Amino acid sequence: LPICPNGSVNCQLSLEELFDRAVKLSHYIHFLSSEMFNEFDERYAQGRGFIAKAVNSCHTASLTTPEDKEQAQQIHHEDLLNLILGVLRSWNDPLIHLASEVQTIKEAPETILWKAVEIEEQNKRLLEGMEKIVGRVHSGEVENDIYTPWDGLPSLQLADEDSRLFAFYNLLHCLRRDSHKIDNYLKVLKCRLIHDNNC
Amino acid sequence: LPPEKPRIIKCRSPEKETFTCWWKPALDGELSTNHTLLYSKEGEEKVYECPDYKTSGPNSCYFDKKHTSFWTIYNITVRATNEMGSNVSDPHYVDVTYIVQPDPPVNITLELKKSERKTYLVVTWSPPPLADVRSGWLTLEYELRLKPEGEEWDTVFVGQQTQYTARSLIPGKKYIVQMHCKPDHHGLWSEWSPEMYTEIPPDFGVKDMV
Amino acid sequence: LPPEKPRIIKCRSPEKETFTCWWKPALDGELSTNHTLLYSKEGEEKVYECPDYKTSGPNSCYFDKKHTSFWTIYNITVRATNEMGSNVSDPHYVDVTYIVQPDPPVNITLELKKSERKTYLVVTWSPPPLADVRSGWLTLEYELRLKPEGEEWDTVFVGQQTQYTARSLIPGKKYIVQMHCKPDHHGLWSEWSPEMYTEIPPDFGVKDMV
Numbered sequence: 001l002p003i004c005p006n007g008s009v010n011c012q013l014s015l016e017e018l019f020d021r022a023v024k025l026s027h028y029i030h031f032l033s034s035e036m037f038n039e040f041d042e043r044y045a046q047g048r049g050f051i052a053k054a055v056n057s058c059h060t061a062s063l064t065t066p067e068d069k070e071q072a073q074q075i076h077h078e079d080l081l082n083l084i085l086g087v088l089r090s091w092n093d094p095l096i097h098l099a100s101e102v103q104t105i106k107e108a109p110e111t112i113l114w115k116a117v118e119i120e121e122q123n124k125r126l127l128e129g130m131e132k133i134v135g136r137v138h139s140g141e142v143e144n145d146i147y148t149p150w151d152g153l154p155s156l157q158l159a160d161e162d163s164r165l166f167a168f169y170n171l172l173h174c175l176r177r178d179s180h181k182i183d184n185y186l187k188v189l190k191c192r193l194i195h196d197n198n199c
Numbered sequence: 200l201p202p203e204k205p206r207i208i209k210c211r212s213p214e215k216e217t218f219t220c221w222w223k224p225a226l227d228g229e230l231s232t233n234h235t236l237l238y239s240k241e242g243e244e245k246v247y248e249c250p251d252y253k254t255s256g257p258n259s260c261y262f263d264k265k266h267t268s269f270w271t272i273y274n275i276t277v278r279a280t281n282e283m284g285s286n287v288s289d290p291h292y293v294d295v296t297y298i299v300q301p302d303p304p305v306n307i308t309l310e311l312k313k314s315e316r317k318t319y320l321v322v323t324w325s326p327p328p329l330a331d332v333r334s335g336w337l338t339l340e341y342e343l344r345l346k347p348e349g350e351e352w353d354t355v356f357v358g359q360q361t362q363y364t365a366r367s368l369i370p371g372k373k374y375i376v377q378m379h380c381k382p383d384h385h386g387l388w389s390e391w392s393p394e395m396y397t398e399i400p401p402d403f404g405v406k407d408m409v
Numbered sequence: 410l411p412p413e414k415p416r417i418i419k420c421r422s423p424e425k426e427t428f429t430c431w432w433k434p435a436l437d438g439e440l441s442t443n444h445t446l447l448y449s450k451e452g453e454e455k456v457y458e459c460p461d462y463k464t465s466g467p468n469s470c471y472f473d474k475k476h477t478s479f480w481t482i483y484n485i486t487v488r489a490t491n492e493m494g495s496n497v498s499d500p501h502y503v504d505v506t507y508i509v510q511p512d513p514p515v516n517i518t519l520e521l522k523k524s525e526r527k528t529y530l531v532v533t534w535s536p537p538p539l540a541d542v543r544s545g546w547l548t549l550e551y552e553l554r555l556k557p558e559g560e561e562w563d564t565v566f567v568g569q570q571t572q573y574t575a576r577s578l579i580p581g582k583k584y585i586v587q588m589h590c591k592p593d594h595h596g597l598w599s600e601w602s603p604e605m606y607t608e609i610p611p612d613f614g615v616k617d618m619v
Contacts, residue, residue, distance in 0.1 A: 005502055011482050012451050013451065021479060025546070028545045051272070054272075055241045055274075056241045067269050067270060068267060068269060069216055070264065121474070128478065128480055129480045177270050180296065184336070187336075188334060188335040188336055189335075191334055198333050199332060199333050199335050355570060364568075366573075367576050370577075
């Protein structure tokens with residue numbers, strides 16, 4: 001019999017291992033997104049009142065996602081998985097542009113540049129993992145339709161410095177929020193599907 | 200005179216399900232002043248009034264589960280009114296995600312163990328009762344601090360585990376141990392738990408040292 | 410004769426992003442033998458060939474980021490072929506998370522301190538550069554070993570901390586210290602760091618101990 005790395009007979013990663021890795025990755029992505037937002041906020045947004053303007057302006061706002069514990073617990077796990085996939089897909093395009101456009105910010109510190117590239121790569125990796133998890137959990141075909149387009153590239157390239165900085169602020173604010181949602185939902189799903197709500 | 204401008208002091212959520220805001224009342228002078236808390240939620244025009252002025256005591260507004268949403272910015276103001284007029288606080292922007300401050304950990308136990316002539320201390324604890332960590336909605340991280348009486352604290356970040364083994368302890372010393380916790384990512388450290396004590400037995404191997 | 414059966418010796422990933430496999434070539438005898446590494450991924454029929462035989466040196470295959478997935482188990486074989494025929498190794502199953510072997514910790518410092526006539530040693534260190542940058546993604550645990558020259562190692566598991574205080578040291582002895590580290594769940598211990606030395610001052614208070 002082949003010696004499988006984790007001792008499983010058919011040499012396949014268990015759902016628990018897939019979820020363990022997905023949660024570790026979503027935690028890491030949110031940790032990076034949070035740090036990047038804080039660094040940008042400290043360096044470029046102090047006293048500009050950006051938070052008041054950043055209200056209700058995320059490109060993923062149209063996706064109805066659970067906003068409290070009860071909603072997160074009542075939603076069917078397949079729907080929540082598809083929502084996570086939808087949010088992740090919706091960030092593919094903006095993250096590609098963020099990684100390149102952030103280089104154009106005046107004196108952008110290396111730590112912000114590196115994080116933008118790292119988040120883009122890890123987001124793709126998490127998407128790969130989530131498609132694998134959904135494939136395992138889903139009875140039917142993996143739904144591909146949840147997705148919200150992003151049309152924010154022009155605003156990242158505006159001539160007016162203040163408007164451009166607000167566009168970055170808003171994108172990083174939304175990235176911090178959405179990556180936290182994904183991390184939180186994955187932790188709820190893992191406890192529900194793997195640990196029978198007894199984490 | 201109309202009342203001074205009131206000020207929202209802070210908002211806190213103890214378990215990432217409900218939250219409370221407190222304000223500093225406008226100075227009354229002689230006239231009686233009453234306060235009204237108003238809020239609107241991101242993506243909605245509607246303005247609501249505080250759902251519950253009672254539960255969290257004076258000069259406070261308590262938002263129960265039904266009124267608490269995450270990843271949503273609340274725009275909160277307080278208006279002070281007396282016979283002569285009224286005055287509104289500056290807006291206070293709150294996303295409940297970032298204001299969670301749990302209670303300290305509970306059921307802390309200290310157990311001395313010995314192996315190969317060395318004593319070490321096994322500390323175990325449980326999450327605060329209010330915090331529902333079982334469902335995964337709230338994930339807590341813990342930090343422990345210990346010190347021989349009279350000396351500097353040694354603080355250790357323990358992550359999400361609920362057990363820690365302390366090594367290289369000074370034989371014969373009385374140690375103090377405290378724990379606190381915080382939601383992963385965002386929120387505030389809880390208060391420190393009450394102090395726990397344990398005495399490390401003197402080192403019987405002293406005679407080998409001569 | 411056709412070549413003997415080749416054997417995959419090991420596969421390692423330094424940082425959970427790329428990995429390399431090495432094989433023991435089949436004995437050639439006289440005929441020239443070449444080796445091909447083939448792999449498939451769990452749940453897929455498709456068979457791929459090694460993307461890069463060069464980067465990691467002879468008899469090796471290097472999988473860069475694009476070819477490294479940690480959502481799957483790789484089924485890897487090596488085929489040796491000469492004029493007379495070919496022979497295929499047993500399958501080697503690889504899960505990247507299980508083969509992570511970081512580099513040793515760096516910036517190790519040893520500092521002697523004295524309190525109440527007793528000397529103790531404070532050891533501090535940093536994670537290897539590759540892992541440090543991705544904290545939270547690659548969480549490392551550390552182990553320290555120390556011994557007076559010529560005696561048995563005393564090994565201490567220190568967890569995720571980057572500092573340790575060693576007590577009950579023998580005055581006047583020369584101590585050797587080494588560190589290694591490993592990913593917190595699966596993976597392998599790094600090599601030991603280079604040896605570090607420190608001399609414990611003779612205990613002037615020895616006469617009080619008699």
